[in-house]
Each structure stands twice: as structure tokens, then as C-alpha cells.
Amino acid sequence: MKIALAHHWIMSYRGGERVLEQIAELCPGSDVYVLTHDRTIDVPGVRDRKIHTSLLKHIPRIDQFYKHLLPMHPHAIRRMQVPSDVDLLISSDASLIKGIPLGPQTKHVCYCHSPPRYLWELGSDYKRASRLTSLALDRFSDGLRKFDFESAQNVDHFIANSIFVSDRIRNYYNRDSTVVYPPVDTMAFDATKAREDFDLVLSELAPYKRIDVAVEAYTKLGRRLVVIGDGSERKHLESIAGPTIEFKGRQPFDVVRKHFETCRAFVFPGIEDFGITPVEAQASGAPVVAFRAGGALETVIENETGLFFEQQTADAMIAAIEMLETVSFDPARTRQQAERFSFDEFRRQFLQTLANWGYQLPSYQNLFPSIGMVSGNFHSTVPI
The missing domain is CATH 3.40.50.2000 (Glycogen Phosphorylase B;)
Known part of the structure; x- marks a missing residue:
């Protein structure tokens, strides 16, 4: 398969970027699509990849203002292009990148860190960050939620980073998901x-x-x-x-x-x-x-x-x-x-979940040759 990766943005190296790093290690050579990218931020798993950004890159000092330009994000994402010969897009998303346009043959698996909290349930808290953020959310939240919901309907499979998020995916997107906890070092x-x-x-x-x-x-x-x-x-x-x-x-x-x-x-x-x-x-x-x-x-x-x-x-x-x-x-x-939340455990569960949906990555047998093919009854949620 030809695989591409997407992530909301690379502006820091935190939990979401660690997930992207681990997924990238399982998909060697795959291009990465992001809304915007601070090239001073080093994410080890993607440092040698071709990283495609949106039209927001042309805005001066975008690294300081990208969140304040939230109303522009859907337009910028719609203008991005993933090649039509890509078989599988794996997105890592806590915002709106799941709405990136895809060709008819491309399947889309979204690792969802969360439906964007500033749109669905914590808008009042985010409004306290700045007057500009408050004005943007007051005026554009309805349209942004519509874009986010419609984007979620075009995802083939959701992976949630917790049972808590799986419930939120069901509540806000009316979609089922499989839980694979994020990697912790x-x-x-x-x-x-x-x-x-x-x-x-x-x-x-x-x-x-x-x-x-x-x-x-x-x-x-x-x-x-x-x-x-x-x-x-x-x-x-x-x-x-x-x-x-x-x-x-x-x-x-x-x-x-x-x-x-x-x-x-x-x-x-x-x-x-x-x-x-x-x-x-x-x-x-x-x-x-x-x-x-x-x-x-x-x-x-x-x-x-x-x-x-x-x-x-x-x-x-x-x-x-x-x-x-x-x-x-x-x-x-x-x-x-x-x-129970180690790097190895994340990789094992992530690869088995993809294989269960019919997407067997080359790294599956390379990393875990003893696992073999998974059964259709596999469920990747870690029991607590």
C-alpha cells in the first residue's frame, strides 16, 4: 500500500506529536500533511519526511497566530491535496485535519485524540484565552462544528485514544471507534x-x-x-x-x-x-x-x-x-x-487494529513476527 500521514499541526512536541512519531515509524517513507509546521520543532519520527503544509504557510508569523485563524482552517484544509494514488491515509487529529480531501480509492483511518474541545464542550474556557479567540468562537463555531461533523462522516475507521474519547466520538460524530491508548515513554x-x-x-x-x-x-x-x-x-x-x-x-x-x-x-x-x-x-x-x-x-x-x-x-x-x-x-x-501504555504496547495494538480492518502494514510482521494474522474478533482496548 501507498500510505500518507496527516496531523493537525506540528508546532510543539507533545502527546499528539509522540503519537504521530510512533505511527510514522510504522510507515517508513510516508509523506506528512499538516495545516502548519514550525520547522524548528524536531519530531524524530518525521524529521526526514516530506511535510506538506496548507496555504496558511504564506501568512507572516503564522506560528504565533495559527490558532487565532481558526475560522480559516476549513478553507485551508479543503485546498490541500493528497495524491489520488494513496491507498491509505492515517490521520492523527485533535482538530479539523480529518477533513482533508481524498481520492475515491483512498481509505482513511483517523487516530482521534479528541473531537475539538473548543467546538463541542469547552468553548467558554477557550474564550478566556484572548478577546480574538472569543470573537472567533462566538461567530464561527456553528460553521466549524458543521465542517468537523461532515469530515468525521468521511472517515472509514476511527481509533480513539481512550474510552472517554470513544464516547465523545459517538456523542458528537455518531461513529463507533476502537480504543488504542497513546504511547508513553x-x-x-x-x-x-x-x-x-x-x-x-x-x-x-x-x-x-x-x-x-x-x-x-x-x-x-x-x-x-x-x-x-x-x-x-x-x-x-x-x-x-x-x-x-x-x-x-x-x-x-x-x-x-x-x-x-x-x-x-x-x-x-x-x-x-x-x-x-x-x-x-x-x-x-x-x-x-x-x-x-x-x-x-x-x-x-x-x-x-x-x-x-x-x-x-x-x-x-x-x-x-x-x-x-x-x-x-x-x-x-x-x-x-x-x-501497559508503553511504546511497544501502542505499536502492537495499533498494528493489530489496522490488520483487523484489512490494512496489514509491512512493519507488522517485521516488528512482531510471532503474532501472525489477527482474528476478526480482536479488540484493541486495554483492559483496566
């Missing part, structure tokens, strides 16, 4: 380091992440909380933080890894579609304190690898933090849970 972390007396937040400091809940809770408790990350909410969070809250901004991976491996617990107060950081924390042997919603319910085992709180309030989080003292967590068991 579990081998990058050591679960045997000694723990220190601080808890950790690692996050973009955006309103919907609800880091304010953690800052308020730890300020009330007078306990040490290290916050790694930056974003539009940082000034507000610093204004409500007490002296035990330490803001470190963005940090290189070595610093992040050290904090994962030595924190007493990892705190996760938001709702994420999957949430890679709780898995990284568990790979480091740290228990997770998470709000009981979203992807955390699929990656954290209550009273074994973490604890949940019921409401996004400081008092509810405080109760869970205090309960940490009464529960014994085994770092080895915590890491064992994280390994």
Missing part, C-alpha cells in the same frame, strides 16, 4: 529513587487544566507543591498562591524526570482525554491524586496506584491529599500499571 523513568517532601504538578497553565484547585488546596494545607509549566493562567495562579507553592516555568526533560522520580505524589486536577503525565508519574513510581473524570479513570487504579477526589474544589482535593498518609503505595506496582 515508560522506559525513560526510574521508579526506585528516594521520595522527597513535595508534590508535583506538570501542566500547561491554561484555565481548563484547573491548576487553581491544586494551588488553593496546597496553600490552605501549607504543604509544598512544585508547579512545572507555563501559560496564560500563570499570573493569576501566582497571585493566589501561598509561600509553599513553587512555580518553575517550563523545564527541560531532565528536570521534569527528576521531579517525577522524587515527588511524593503527582497531582492531576483537570479532565483530560487520556492524560500522559499521570502515566509518566506512575512509571516513576509516584502515586497520582486525580479528579475522578476523563482518561485518569482508565490509567490510575484507585488505592493501588493513586487516589481520586470527587469535585474540582480545594476542599475535595485536600481530603484526598490527607488520605495519602493512610494508603501504602508500592512503586513497583505503580510502574507495572504504567507499562
Whole structure:
């Protein structure tokens, strides 16, 4: 088969780009189609690929304004062209790239990180980012949702990154999907380091992440909380933080890894579609304190690898933090849970899911010669 790849945009190296990287490794030589691309961002799996971008590339300083130009995205995507001799397009999408035009013979498998949250359910949170974003969503949301829904109907198969997202695909697109959890570099972390007396937040400091809940809770408790990350909410969070809250901004991976491996617990107060950081924390042997919603319910085992709180309030989080003292967590068991989301596990499930639909990539037998052909009854959801 001739295979092409698509991704919403390459403007950072985060969870979505890690998925693209792993898929690209399974599809050597495939071209990549993106809305826009910051060429200073190195995504190892695609660094030697031909990357096709949309007409947005002609706009000055597009790397700063691409999200503010959301109303232009459908037009830009419609003008993109995937060659008609491509047999299979695999898209990695959390926005609108699934709407890229295809020839009649091209099949389309979409790995969906999420139906775009700013269109379907979190518009009010995203409007707080800027006045321009608020105006764009107020005026153009209906048309953008229509484009997104119609694009989803032209996808042949959906892969969801969690059961939580699979439900959202069904609710918003009326489509079924198979769950393949995203890859986490579990081998990058050591679960045997000694723990220190601080808890950790690692996050973009955006309103919907609800880091304010953690800052308020730890300020009330007078306990040490290290916050790694930056974003539009940082000034507000610093204004409500007490002296035990330490803001470190963005940090290189070595610093992040050290904090994962030595924190007493990892705190996760938001709702994420999957949430890679709780898995990284568990790979480091740290228990997770998470709000009981979203992807955390699929990656954290209550009273074994973490604890949940019921409401996004400081008092509810405080109760869970205090309960940490009464529960014994085994770092080895915590890491064992994280390994269910490793690179190898992602590749195995992804390749078997494609093979189950009749798309057997050459890398299937090269990577897993002992697996053989899969049965029609294969289901790729990881049991939790």
C-alpha cells in the first residue's frame, strides 16, 4: 500500500506529536500533511519526511497566530491535496485535519485524540484565552462544528485514544471507534529513587487544566507543591498562591524526570482525554491524586496506584491529599500499571487494529513476527 500521514499541526512536541512519531515509524517513507509546521520543532519520527503544509504557510508569523485563524482552517484544509494514488491515509487529529480531501480509492483511518474541545464542550474556557479567540468562537463555531461533523462522516475507521474519547466520538460524530491508548515513554523513568517532601504538578497553565484547585488546596494545607509549566493562567495562579507553592516555568526533560522520580505524589486536577503525565508519574513510581473524570479513570487504579477526589474544589482535593498518609503505595506496582501504555504496547495494538480492518502494514510482521494474522474478533482496548 501507498500510505500518507496527516496531523493537525506540528508546532510543539507533545502527546499528539509522540503519537504521530510512533505511527510514522510504522510507515517508513510516508509523506506528512499538516495545516502548519514550525520547522524548528524536531519530531524524530518525521524529521526526514516530506511535510506538506496548507496555504496558511504564506501568512507572516503564522506560528504565533495559527490558532487565532481558526475560522480559516476549513478553507485551508479543503485546498490541500493528497495524491489520488494513496491507498491509505492515517490521520492523527485533535482538530479539523480529518477533513482533508481524498481520492475515491483512498481509505482513511483517523487516530482521534479528541473531537475539538473548543467546538463541542469547552468553548467558554477557550474564550478566556484572548478577546480574538472569543470573537472567533462566538461567530464561527456553528460553521466549524458543521465542517468537523461532515469530515468525521468521511472517515472509514476511527481509533480513539481512550474510552472517554470513544464516547465523545459517538456523542458528537455518531461513529463507533476502537480504543488504542497513546504511547508513553515508560522506559525513560526510574521508579526506585528516594521520595522527597513535595508534590508535583506538570501542566500547561491554561484555565481548563484547573491548576487553581491544586494551588488553593496546597496553600490552605501549607504543604509544598512544585508547579512545572507555563501559560496564560500563570499570573493569576501566582497571585493566589501561598509561600509553599513553587512555580518553575517550563523545564527541560531532565528536570521534569527528576521531579517525577522524587515527588511524593503527582497531582492531576483537570479532565483530560487520556492524560500522559499521570502515566509518566506512575512509571516513576509516584502515586497520582486525580479528579475522578476523563482518561485518569482508565490509567490510575484507585488505592493501588493513586487516589481520586470527587469535585474540582480545594476542599475535595485536600481530603484526598490527607488520605495519602493512610494508603501504602508500592512503586513497583505503580510502574507495572504504567507499562501497559508503553511504546511497544501502542505499536502492537495499533498494528493489530489496522490488520483487523484489512490494512496489514509491512512493519507488522517485521516488528512482531510471532503474532501472525489477527482474528476478526480482536479488540484493541486495554483492559483496566
